[in-house]
Amino acid sequence: MNTGSFDTPRSAAVEQLEQFGLSAYAARTFVALVSLEAGTAKDVSEVSDVPRTRVYDAIDELHGRGLVDVRHSSPKEFWAISAETASRKFEREMSHRVSVLTTALDDIEPTRRTEEQRGVWTVDEREAVTDRVTEIIGDADDEIVYMTVEELLDEDVIDALRSAVDRGVRIRLGGVSSDVRDRIREEVPEAETFDSIWLWSDTPAGRLMMVDETRALVSVLVDDEDADPTDLPSETAIWGSGETNSLVVVLKAIFAWQLER
Amino acid sequence: MNTGSFDTPRSAAVEQLEQFGLSAYAARTFVALVSLEAGTAKDVSEVSDVPRTRVYDAIDELHGRGLVDVRHSSPKEFWAISAETASRKFEREMSHRVSVLTTALDDIEPTRRTEEQRGVWTVDEREAVTDRVTEIIGDADDEIVYMTVEELLDEDVIDALRSAVDRGVRIRLGGVSSDVRDRIREEVPEAETFDSIWLWSDTPAGRLMMVDETRALVSVLVDDEDADPTDLPSETAIWGSGETNSLVVVLKAIFAWQLER
DNA sequence: CGACTTTTCACCCGGTTAATCACAAAACTA
DNA sequence: TAGTTTTGTGATTAACCGGGTGAAAAGTCG
Numbered sequence: 174m175n176t177g178s179f180d181t182p183r184s185a186a187v188e189q190l191e192q193f194g195l196s197a198y199a200a201r202t203f204v205a206l207v208s209l210e211a212g213t214a215k216d217v218s219e220v221s222d223v224p225r226t227r228v229y230d231a232i233d234e235l236h237g238r239g240l241v242d243v244r245h246s247s248p249k250e251f252w253a254i255s256a257e258t259a260s261r262k263f264e265r266e267m268s269h270r271v272s273v274l275t276t277a278l279d280d281i282e283p284t285r286r287t288e289e290q291r292g293v294w295t296v297d298e299r300e301a302v303t304d305r306v307t308e309i310i311g312d313a314d315d316e317i318v319y320m321t322v323e324e325l326l327d328e329d330v331i332d333a334l335r336s337a338v339d340r341g342v343r344i345r346l347g348g349v350s351s352d353v354r355d356r357i358r359e360e361v362p363e364a365e366t367f368d369s370i371w372l373w374s375d376t377p378a379g380r381l382m383m384v385d386e387t388r389a390l391v392s393v394l395v396d397d398e399d400a401d402p403t404d405l406p407s408e409t410a411i412w413g414s415g416e417t418n419s420l421v422v423v424l425k426a427i428f429a430w431q432l433e434r
Numbered sequence: 435m436n437t438g439s440f441d442t443p444r445s446a447a448v449e450q451l452e453q454f455g456l457s458a459y460a461a462r463t464f465v466a467l468v469s470l471e472a473g474t475a476k477d478v479s480e481v482s483d484v485p486r487t488r489v490y491d492a493i494d495e496l497h498g499r500g501l502v503d504v505r506h507s508s509p510k511e512f513w514a515i516s517a518e519t520a521s522r523k524f525e526r527e528m529s530h531r532v533s534v535l536t537t538a539l540d541d542i543e544p545t546r547r548t549e550e551q552r553g554v555w556t557v558d559e560r561e562a563v564t565d566r567v568t569e570i571i572g573d574a575d576d577e578i579v580y581m582t583v584e585e586l587l588d589e590d591v592i593d594a595l596r597s598a599v600d601r602g603v604r605i606r607l608g609g610v611s612s613d614v615r616d617r618i619r620e621e622v623p624e625a626e627t628f629d630s631i632w633l634w635s636d637t638p639a640g641r642l643m644m645v646d647e648t649r650a651l652v653s654v655l656v657d658d659e660d661a662d663p664t665d666l667p668s669e670t671a672i673w674g675s676g677e678t679n680s681l682v683v684v685l686k687a688i689f690a691w692q693l694e695r
Numbered sequence: 696c697g698a699c700t701t702t703t704c705a706c707c708c709g710g711t712t713a714a715t716c717a718c719a720a721a722a723c724t725a
Numbered sequence: 726t727a728g729t730t731t732t733g734t735g736a737t738t739a740a741c742c743g744g745g746t747g748a749a750a751a752g753t754c755g
Contacts (some may be wrong), residue, residue, distance in 0.1 A: 198744075210547055267529070281447060508733090
């Protein structure tokens with residue numbers, strides 16, 4: 174979506190600072206001050222391209238956040254806290270925020286989330302699909318059937334598979350390329366493999382999984398027409414849950430046939 | 435400053451989600467969906483007070499972020515990822531961002547930060563002052579002289595003092611109330627105390643410290659006139675660094691006199 | 696006392712987003 | 726099937742915020 178311009182450390186830092194809620198001016202001012210360590214409005218303006226008259230606002234913002242100290246002389250001078258201190262500060266703030274959010278969400282969430290879902294749901298973007306995959310793997314009790322292409326063989330997924338094995342879940346890999354098979358074998362030696370009439374990796378495929386015969390997910394890689402052709406194709410998936418869920422029923426049939434052979 | 439309205443878990447969650455970059459609608463929609471687990475635009479609109487026709491945009495945003503899956507039926511149905519998954523997601527995102535920022539800032543920062551600063555710098559807000567105090571304590575090589583009132587006896591400061599002791603730094607506490615003295619004695623038994631002619635804790639004081647006779651900081655508690663009188667008074671501090679720094683010189687004189695007695 | 700520089704302040708402009716409405720398509724009901 | 730309600734999309738308006746600019750006030754220096 175956004176081709177975040179991470180060319181230089183400066184813009185990377187500015188980008189993150191803005192994400193953390195600083196205004197563009199404040200972010201650029203702070204970055205300038207970190208490199209200068211200390212300086213006047215003029216100094217800051219020169220290296221940051223922030224209008225001189227606006228440096229003061231930015232400083233107010235930064236001072237309020239405890240990122241900059243001020244020397245009340247004429248001209249005023251500004252001093253940035255060290256990179257290490259700043260990092261620790263954000264680290265703390267973020268972990269605090271996450272914990273507040275976690276508490277609040279746990280509070281809000283109904284105690285029992287139903288496992289069954291009627292219908293078929295969609296997820297887009299590779300990361301979100303991986304999330305859903307690991308979540309489903311995490312819920313597995315008996316058996317996981319999984320097929321994937323190599324590009325999507327994420328470390329997270331392997332971790333989830335391994336911990337499933339440790340819980341005593343049977344893992345069956347099907348129709349994967351030998352590369353994928355080797356890779357998983359290496360990390361999760363307990364995984365079984367089965368042959369499939371078609372090699373999943375040949376098709377413009379993504380992943381295909383079924384867990385405990387009650388949850389299923391299928392994904393494909395799609396090359397977005399008007400997307401940057403340099404970066405990886407995106408992934409889009411559908412999933413369903415419940416004995417009678419239509420996607421589950423279909424996959425169960427396919428796998429039953431495949432697995433019998 | 436801001437009396438963040440954390441009355442209810444819902445608003446707390448919304449607040450944090452907005453901080454993490456979601457629009458107000460998206461935040462409220464997500465919170466609603468977490469409590470419903472799944473629902474239609476109408477359902478969401480009813481519990482979240484988001485105009486029904488805007489729920490769809492909010493969902494787009496959330497779907498793009500991988501927080502909500504969509505069931506393409508009519509009416510469309512929306513499903514929120516679990517509170518746990520969501521928390522993990524933000525946790526990850528934030529720690530990633532912090533690490534990017536840290537790398538970038540370390541890159542930008544000049545290799546040697548000068549210890550000496552001309553003039554006297556100001557810091558406002560209690561948290562920022564504590565940051566500066568712990569930073570200065572962390573740089574101590576020989577000796578720390580420290581006075582404080584009880585309200586400002588932060589866990590962070592005590593930690594910093596203890597680790598300074600472990601480095602072989604001499605700690606001297608002066609003019610503190612017996613409560614403060616006991617508290618520190620308990621946690622940092624190696625700390626010495628000295629008597630002062632005035633009891634720092636009697637005045638409308640804050641903290642007063644000098645490190646290695648080269649760095650000094652003084653703070654006071656101020657009750658902001660037009661501030662909420664219910665919450666704690668804020669703190670404002672000045673500090674200076676260097677043998678000849680004016681604040682350092684003054685404090686050195688005072689302490690020399692005090693410590694001799 | 697001028698000629699600066701520094702600082703504050705007020706304003707404009709553009710983009711974003713909340714908020715409302717209009718309308719067509721779909722689903723439901725009688 | 727016709728009529729009514731529900732649902733989804735798009736257009737539109739209004740409010741707000743932040744970036745950008747310049748004028749004026751305060752301070753500094755020769």
